[in-house]
Amino acid sequence: MNNFGTFTKLRPLSLLRHLSNCSESTCLQVLSSSISWSIYLEQGKITYATHSVEPFDRLERHLRRLSHHVPSIVGEVRVQLRLMFEPDTNTQPVVHHSDNPEELIPPPIPPEYQAICWLVSERYLHSTQAAVLIQELVKEVLESYFLTKQATFTLKDSDYRVPTICKLDVEKIAERCQQKLQNWHSLGPHISSPYQRPYLLMKTTDHQKNLSGIEPQLTEWMKGFSLRHLSVIMNQDEVQLAKTLYPHILNGTILLHEPDPPFDKLPKTFTDFIQASRSVTGSTHTKLVDSEVGSTRTTYSDNSAISASHVATQQRQTPVSPEKKEIQKSTISNNNNLKHEAGTSDTVTPRKVYKIISVDDSPTILKEISRFLEDENFSVVTINDPLKAVMSIIRYKPDLILLDLNMDGMDGYELCRIVRNNSMFKKTPIIMVTGNKGLVDRVKARLVGASGYLTKPFTRADLLKIVFTYLA
Template structure:
């Protein structure tokens, strides 16, 4: 696997646009990739590999293409859906569905062009939030053949204007709750929330909150909720933020594969008082994080990356042991509830090896019972961290063992 590096997609695109180059900028995070097609400083199309049929339906709903939306609910489409989703890797889910809708005349060429524009803007936003990965430039590479076949050359967007617009939108997203990582997260109300004091910055009445609690229940995303409320998704996120910060509303992970998309970037601290500098800053320490939730891994990486740790994330516990032996971490953060092999068993395996018999292992879980803590200790865990946790809580336990 090619090592990832710190990248700035906005800077890359600005330089390419100013040079009036023609081709494709490919960005790869490891689990998600993007292809950005440009021609003479204009944005022609953006492809993102994280594609979901429900997200495609959102685009249709947002644009008001009701006939196409109803076609995707028809028994006939249900029958051919698995065939469409199993298309070769060179033909994306979205391109297959669009081609079918056009062939069956559920979508006009004009509507298809508008759909591609909406998909491009959305993919561009997620791409600009990327901060680590690999990139390559493919000179003279044209837009995908299926777009040329159906629409010719439909888009010609001013890239500089869109980069400025996205930067302003990002600044607004960064003012939302720090728990909010993505518009695809799914809100739900905490048990007994109605007994809690409502936050003073909150703008919703008890009646509205009760109705909202019945709607969300962790099943629909913030983006889908914005459609139901007929409000801008950023505005919905701003409204929910005080309730998220006060633990009245919690957020479930985005639906796969949208949970693999980059999280909302947060400003890095640029000034640090000498008294705040700990021995941790004297050299980079290696930390391995093992969790089957990409959202949790990204959050831990964001917290610890800001403190200049070398963080390795692993989302498949079965593959963890050889990676850990290679990295030789100073500390391991490990979720307990994982598929195929849980944290207790993995911890025991590591403790049985001479490579990790003295490595600090912190078990991370949503359970708070004494039995769970006892099981963690028996398995060989050094300590225990309960979810949900804040950056302060995570740093306290890391600093405790890496001084």
């Protein structure tokens, strides 16, 4: 099969339904407003779906949710996944677009899917847990896909067969996606994207009284994170979180900023949604998966989206993994975990003050980092002389370290190696701040013990996101 076309009479959901009636295995590629979607189908069932906007951010969020039920998915494992599988932004595969749709090139197996297969092969997840993870990722991707209005698409027999972990029923997963979109639509026009960023506007005591229904932990994190990211931090359903904030958005106590790039490119949840939602067929509201994640026993309803007979075992159909890595499997200390505590806002324990050290020989960069992290819950120490940094790090015992890669006197690699050799900082996140994200630098940084990368130039959202990744 080698077809192409545009969304005119054949809408996104109609196209997917059409493919569900086909026996061929194919990859549906969709291109709209510089965003590409890839939906993999095998004998009418969805095996995976992804889009080009921050796929590893998406995987990170869903792994963090899963970690509440699966103790093996600790922070060190999630960091290792990104270092091993996240492509260099300058070389990551994209859908080639030209005037001739026949020239659209099918993508390889998505790197984040390879990462999931690696988790299964290394026994951090069993196949049922991986199936639940894939289902949640696919649902999020399809939600944005269903909101596209004008796009080009191509159907190709991909040379890259996605190893099958599970198969998802198109009708049932589409129903759940559309129900979620309807919930978001009910919050419009004031909330039009899960990536909008709430900020607290507190000018008077009255404003503080108006926030009596919101947990103090949530107000502390409303400083640049999107609704979707906040829901992961708080371990809450994202629509329910938005509904909690909605009255305060209406009265002006909470301000909503537009999504940061590249999330601003994704379709809105409010614009012209009613027409798109009319194509949903009515069906019973059954759970997609009736599972106890983390246990050895999982049951499925008869009309589950996941086909139980197609959940792969841990031993088969996984891609060749990279060289096996040594990964610490111990749990993160309580000081580096933010856990949602059930109960009223009066019983929530205040979040600890995190200590961050930033080492850079540029006063401008240090000033920007301090300004971006200006928050009562961050204590920032800036150091402009790398030769004096080691003693300061030992003295302050930071929760996270930011190291510039290229400094006079001692580069970030050497400083990272020295810090890692101290037993106190074996598990302290060390983030390399660099203008280069090449593969050689990435491998070298991993060898000396770096946890991740922050690429210059960076925004406040970029900095907060990496802090969230390693501290929250």
